[in-house]
Amino acid sequence: MTNPPQDESHKENVYLFPRMLDHYQVQLTRMLEAEQYSEARGLLRFLLQCQGEDKRHYEEWENLLTWLDMAFPDGEGRREPEQVEDEETIRQNALDPGQQDEAYIRQVLYIMKHHPMMDQQMLALERAALLRDPEVDQAIIQWLASTPLHPFLQFRALQCLRKRGLEGKVTVSRSGKLLELDIEATPLTMADFPSVLVQILERVEQATDVFDPTLPHFAREMWRDCLQYLYGTSTYVWMQREEEETIECFAAALHATLLMSVYGAVDEEEVRDTYGITETLRFRYEQACRVLRQVIEAEDTDFNDFES
Secondary structure (H helix, E strand, O other): OOOOOOOOOOOOOOOOOOOHHHHHHHHHHHHHOOOOOOHHHHHHHHHEEEOOOHHHHHHHHHHHHHHHHHHOOOOOOOHHHHHHHHHHHHHHHHHHOOOHHHHHHHHHHHHHHHOOOOHHHHHHHHHHOOOOOOHHHHHHHHHHOOOOHHHHHHHHHHHHHHHHOOOOOEEEEEOOOOEEEHHHOOOHHHHHHHHHHHHHHHHHHHHOOOOOOOOOHHHHHHHHHHHHHOOOOOHHHHHOOOOHHHHHHHHHHHHHHHHHHHHHOOOOHHHHHHHHOOOOHHHHHHHHHHHHHHHHHHHOHHHHHHHH
């Protein structure tokens, strides 16, 4: 295979920056580890449409896509609305072994609590959401309430409890402060977050797509991580102000942080002009930038630092 496959419906030539390629490779690995085969298939199709990469990359992606199509032929990897329920069923079937004996339940909970890799703990939480033993509920609640966990793990644990049908409040520790959160209010998808937070993302998607059609994907990933990290904090509440200025300030901050993360540089003046950040809003914009930068830096923090 000398060139990536051409799609007549995909008229634009997309080129990936090195840092973007690395990011996609990491995302692909995580999707496969989490058994998100439909999502992995869709990402592979996108990568095969990109131009200018090393020949071996296209061969690896083509071979992996062929294997996924043969091993998991039921899903096509496209997130059409009518397929969402079927894909979720396929995913649950992949995570649920069917017979859940005591040894299996103990293994899932042990990995959830003690595995040295946070990705594996998150995968265990997805499996835990499907466990049928009612005692699992209390085990997750006690772990969540008594252990200083990385914010990403805290959020995934809350999602797990909601998927298990629990309601009520749970108290978690974050940076030395206690947060009381409603389990049933935990967002499961981006659409579940408050509308103002979704508007911030949509504003950035519109602005970045003009310059680089791959940037909206990065924006969604980054914003999702930021919301999960900040969930329940005073900053999270501050971000929900129903004001146009708040939307523009955080959208500009997300845009600037995104460009710095992907390209290693950002034209601050151009970003401020794009979102109408005047001198009056400059301080709020810089506050938002600091918040998002702290989240991105925290993504690289070893989660063991959060354990006692």
